[in-house]
Amino acid sequence: MAATQSIAKRTSTQSNFVQWLSRLPWWLLFLILAGIILLYQFLTNELYSVILSKLTQGIVTTIFVTLVAFTCAIILGLIAGLGRVSRNRLIFNLATLYVQVIRGLPMLVQIFYVAFVLTPAFFTVLNAIGMALIPVLGETNFMLTSNTQDVTLLARAMIALALAYGGFEAETFRAGIESIGRGQMEAARSLGMSYVQAMRYVILPQAIRRVLPPLGNDFIAMLKDSSLVSVLGVRDITQEARLYVSASFRYPETYNTLAFMYLTMTIILSLGVKWFENRMGKNGRGS
């Protein structure tokens, strides 16, 4: 009897230890270990430190593209999201068309399309208008003299990313707005506010608070997708890596470094988003 009890006790302490082990964030320990090994390489291995300094030349571009494109995407998304909840059929259909086209195309295809189809098409139209307006504006008006080359590939890449993410954010904003109860709009309208005033002062402040965490996650996704601009030759960190590899054939070293740089940024950002979510959860003033 006593023996079986002590065995039972031992297995229970054992299983406690096993439980404790299994609860450790092994994925994080693994990443930290990999990070330490890579850091050691950067400090001691000359090839790694050369690669790191090469790729770092693209970091400003990566961050710049991400920030600018994401800011534009938020503005586009808010406008299109408001269009998606509009009762005006024309506005609703325009917004829905935009969202559906964006969601149905691979982002890589969108980047090519914006860079090599929409931008030239825009200037073809602009030049035609300039041609028609020669009698008014003269032969040196900017609509006639400007051309596709005036828009850098960097700018086209950012426009494409902004358009693509604007479509996703539109649905995020729509969901946020629709999550606010109908009673809020009714109460605002019953006090004499117009639809626009009710949106501006009552619905949007609440909706935006709710969509901040998903927006944070989309910002991280944008950082990763900014690597796609390398297909246009924009020299972000991915493009710098590709250039280095094509000359040196140092595939593992280069792509280890590239992956290290992205992971460092995304993990820090996702910890930031998590911290922000917790903070919001704590001082949340009701729904």
Place this chain on the structure above:
Amino acid sequence: MGAVPNAKQPMIVIKNLVKQFGRVDAVNGVSLRVEQGKVLVIIGPSGSGKSTVLRCINHLEVPTSGEIWVDGIHLTHNHKDINAIRAEVGMVFQQFNLFPHLTALDNIMLAQRIVRRRNEDEAGRMARKQLERVGIPEKADNYPGQLSGGQQQRVAIARALAMNPKVMLFDEPTSALDPEMIKEVLDVMLELAHEGMTMVVVTHEMGFARNAADEVIFMDKGVIVEQNSPEQFFSSPREERTQTFLNQILR
């Protein structure tokens, strides 16, 4: 007679109101009038169309047909007119519908600022005065989530009163409240009635109807079944359906 025709014009006139939701007739030909300073209580079983009538008065529901005048202004589909009338018609909802991202004070100030265009001082003073009136001046800086149901509903009443409305509409204001909080809200409403506010109240509170109403309407299946003084309505109703309804709830 008739020397000053506007002095005693009715506050609300409804003629032959019909509201259909799809194929369902929610309101099927209701006509009524509410004189200035009077309290009209509408009672009836759920689904009788009483809330819909109320919500048509400030166009939260667009009537299918029929005509409505508020303070002599004909309600049409013109958006400017509708916003103007809504500013004169205070509404209190079953679910309070306070703005959760604003403090009690800011809830009361918001529409004053952007609809009445009052400045911060003036709106703030009015807001505190109305919070005083509903008996919770100390809750000015609390968010709705920090208030009890009864307190939230009183803030909602203060929010509507701060617009200086000519009429107050109450849509089952105590139905979502815990029993011990019903009285504090009804007391505020009684006070308002005694001060001469024109009110239309949809409620199941028969005590309030008996004490505050100048007239009681009983609705069923989208029509007015009986319209009577509160004394007669509760002691000797004319209609058999009214009697049946009263027997069911006044047990």
